[in-house]
Amino acid sequence: MEHSEAQRKITAILHSRKEQLAKVEKEIEQWKKLDRQISALEEAIETLKTHPETSESLKRNFSGFHIEQIDSNIAETLKNLNQIKARFSRNTLNIGVSGRARVGKSTLLQAISGLGDEQIPTGSGLPVTAVRSRIFHSEQQHRATLILHTYASFRxxxxxxxxxxxxxxxxxQRLEDFSQYAYPPSERELPESKRQESSAITILRRLREMQLALPSYEQDLTGGEKTVSLDELRQYVAYPTATQIEAGENDRRYLAVRDVRIECQFPYAQVEQLGIIDLPGLGELAANAEEYHLSGLQNEVDLVLMVKRPVEGMAYWGKEDGAAADLLDKARGFIKNRRDFVSLVLNTGGATESLITALRGDVLRNVNDGEPNRHYQVYETNALKQEAVYEQVLHPVLRHLAERLPVMDAEILEGTRSRYRATQEQIQQFLDDVENALRTGRTHAPTASAAEDLYKRTGEMHKNIASELHNFLLELKKQARAKEEDNRYVEAVECAYQSAKSWIDAGFGKGKEAWCQDALKIMKADKGSGGFGIHESNRIRVEISHKFAEIDGYFQQSTDGLWARILDILRPHLGRLLAEQEGKAALEQLEKLLHEAPEPCTVLASATRDLLDLRLDYRTQLHPRVRQSLDALEWEYDDPENPQVQKVRYACRPDEEGAGQLFLEMTALARQAIYSAKKALIGEALAPALVIHATVEQFDDAFIRSGESLTHFHRLARSYRDDIWPGIFAGLEAANTRIANVQSAAKAIRETLSQ
Structure with missing residues (x-):
């Protein structure tokens, strides 16, 4: 494949990745959302499971629920998707270069990039490169950008x-504390389990060296980025040389550098969007070296060149090489073929032919099972020669990537999605278990919804009030139709009669002598009895009427008794709604509450007002009867034989005898009138009972059986639920809310999974 064709395909691959990136980012957001929803479900289950009011059956059903594995699988899914996101977000195709110290890795990087020792240090003996470098082909830029640690990230x-x-x-925790930290002076003072590890000596020494060298790099622990020229890069990326160490120099600025991005023009492989990633640390005796190496492999590269060099003692595939291959296999992830992701580069520069032959044969036998390039594509080149590296390694690698990267990308996507589909199924099963736990737990301890319970309670309230009103009406009906006198009413009439009689017998409230004296004076002044007779007869009628008005006490007691009885029927079903009022005031308060309810209960309010409007009193009910009886006291009256003639009730002389006779006559007339009134009132003994029965019957019809009565009962219940049933719904809703929270959380997860 020609260079231009490889360039075209690589550009197409990068473009395709960008097109898939939006979908991957959406998947990440969905899994993050799912992660939050799983946590919410876990919290809802824990709240339900541990609440003291949760039924024992529900607690048992949820006692064995564990979500840790799902949490772990979601975290793994997010990790894999974020690695894909990083892969698809890159604007470059990246080739990683890995290998143990002294195999010519840095030399190979120099050959590809055209950089020298000041940018990619090489050396013999000790490891040289301390910082991961990312080197990108650029025709415009020639610089290095350092990504610096803060002390927090360095720590x-x-x-x-x-x-x-x-x-x-x-x-x-703090830089100042690190500078003064008392590290063990030797491995003998480490914990017992660590003293026996030979690597502990080296690791402890390096840790102490970091502390001693702090002055050389603490000024760079600022975070952010720092741009330097390529000529001054070495001090930020290389370990001290042996000469520097022997001279007592302790400059370790590389410790402040997390990463470095180098931009320069590659001499041969001038492929746009090409990056070469230096991966230091493989095989080094340093804490976290392999994890650091692995993170670079997983997040940064599309293919790894693993460099081997046939030198004395290393011209074979050894244990360390096998460990490195295992690490690369781990980084390969879902890519099916090793040879797609890892190629071996045998650096023959400066090596003898016998050692080259020995290494070549060992790799063929022990790595590729005797078949060339079976598991790993093997390239041979002299890393000291730029053109050879391009022709023998980089150019064929680019051809390989141009062909195989779409396959690798698809395998990574499918592998990730296959893994998370299994997690989705696990979550679905967990949701089924949750719903089954709720269903079976509530079978043993049913908990209605608050709305259902309120509806049921309202219906019961309506039926109970209706039943009690019905029983009360039966009592009233029996009283009204029994044709038996109401003893209390008869007693009230008799009491009024006796009061009137006592007043008459007491000389019409004046005494006989005083009355007669007043009568005589007026009759003498008027020269006749007519004026006094008219005036006194009127006064007597009014006073007798007032005496019989004392029956209002009975009527008031009857009305109050009726309202109290209705209140006794209603109050037990209304909780604390009418807890502070009595009698008429309580019913007036009920009417007000019914009108002012959030959902006005106008039908019930109107029925209550009609009940309160009952008028049962002497003047309304009985006064006409008494007035008829008092007509006998009128001084002048129509002649029955000649209606055109007015006759005088009694005339007498204006002297003492006449006054005495007038007193006797008027006393007799008054006694006759009150007796007649008493008989008339006793004849009305059933009227109050009939009125009360009719009033309650009307109230019962309007309050209980009108077309909208039950509807307005439900309005009443919804409006004053917590006053009518205090404490009931707070606990019920809290319990149902705990269950509903679990159901809602599970439903939200199902909806997210469906997307």
């Missing part, structure tokens, strides 16, 4: 792994 990514490896306490 987490660098210090803490060393502390963990040595069994030491948590790394110091």
């Amino acid at each position: 987490q990514d660098v210090l803490q792994p060393y502390h963990t490896e040595l069994g030491l306490p948590q790394a110091p």
Whole structure:
């Protein structure tokens, strides 16, 4: 494949990734949403499970529920999707270069990038490169951008792994604390389990060196980015040389650098959107080295070149190489074929032919099972020669990527989605278990919804009030139709009669002598009895009428008794709604509450008002009867034989004898009138009972059986639910809310899964 064709395909691959990126980002958001919803469900279940009012059956059903594995699987899914996002977000195709120290990895990087020792240090003996470098082909830029640690990230990514490896306490929280931290002077003072590890000596020494070198890099622990020229890059990316160490120099600025991005023009492989990633740390004896190496492999590269060099003692596939291959297999993830993701580069520069032959044969036998390129594509080149590296390694690798990257991308996507489909099924099963736990738990301890319970309670209230009103009406009907005198009414009439009689017998409230004296004076002044007779007869009629009006006490008691009885029927069914009122005031308060309810209950309010409007009193009910009896006291009256003639009730002389006779005559007439009134009133003994029965019957019809009565009962219940049934619905709704929260959380998860 020609260079231009590879460039075209690589550009198409990167464009295709960008097109798929939006979908991957949407999947990430959905899984994040699902993660939050799973946490919400877990919290809702825990609240339900631990609440003291939750039924024992529900507690038992949820006692064995564990969600930790689902949480772990979701976290793994998000990790995989974010790696795909990082892969598809890149604007470059990245080739990682990995290998142990002294195999020519840095030399190979120099050959590809055209950089020198000041940018990609090489050396012999000790490892040289300390920082992961990302090198990108650019015809416009020629610079390095350092991504710097803060102390917090330095503590987490660098210090803490060393502390963990040595069994030491948590790394110091502050830079000042780190500078003064008392590290063990030797491995003998480490925890017992660590003293026996030979690597502990080296790791402890490096940790102490970091502390001693702090002055050289603490000024760079600022976070952010720092741009430097390529000529001054080495001090930020390389370990001290042996010469520097022997000279006592301790400059370790690389410790402040998390990463470095280098932009320069590649001499041969001038493919746009090409990046070469230096992956240091493989095989190094340093805390967290392999994890650091693995994170770079998973997040940064599309293919890895694993460099081997046939030098004395390393011209074979050894244990360390196998461990490195295992690490690369782990980084490969869902890519099915090793040879798609990893290629071996045998760096033959400066090696003898015998060692080259030995390494070549060992790789063929022990790595590729005797079949060339079976598991790993193997390239041979002299890393010291730029053109050879391009022709023998980079150009064929680019051709391979142009062909196989779409396949690898598809495998990664499918592998990730296959894994998370299994997690989806696990979640679906968990939701089924949750719903089954709720269903069977509530079978043993049913809990109606608050709305259902309110509806049921309202119906019961309506029926109970109706039943009690019906029983009361039967009592009233029996009284009204029994044709038996109401003893209380008869007593009230008799009491009024005796009051009137006592007043008459007491000389019409004056005494006989005083009355007669007044009569005589007026008759003498008027020269006749007519004026006094008219005036006094009128006064007597009015006073007798007032005496019989005392029956109103009975009527008031009857009315109050009726209202109290109605209240006794209603109050037990209305909770604390009328707790502070009595009698008429309570019914007036009920009418007001019915009118002012959030859902006005006008039918019930109108029925209550009609009941309160009952008028049962002497003047309304009985006064006409008494007035008829009092006509006998009128001084002048029509002649029965000649209606055109007015006759005088009694005439007498204006002297003492006449006054005495007038007193006797008027006393007799008054006694006759009150007796007649008493008989008339006793004849009306059934009227109050009939009125009360009719009033309650009308109230019962309007309050209980009118077309909208039950509807307005439900309005009443909804409006004053917590006053009528205090405490009932707070607990019920709380219990139902706990169950509803679980159901709602489960429903939300199902909806998200369906998307």
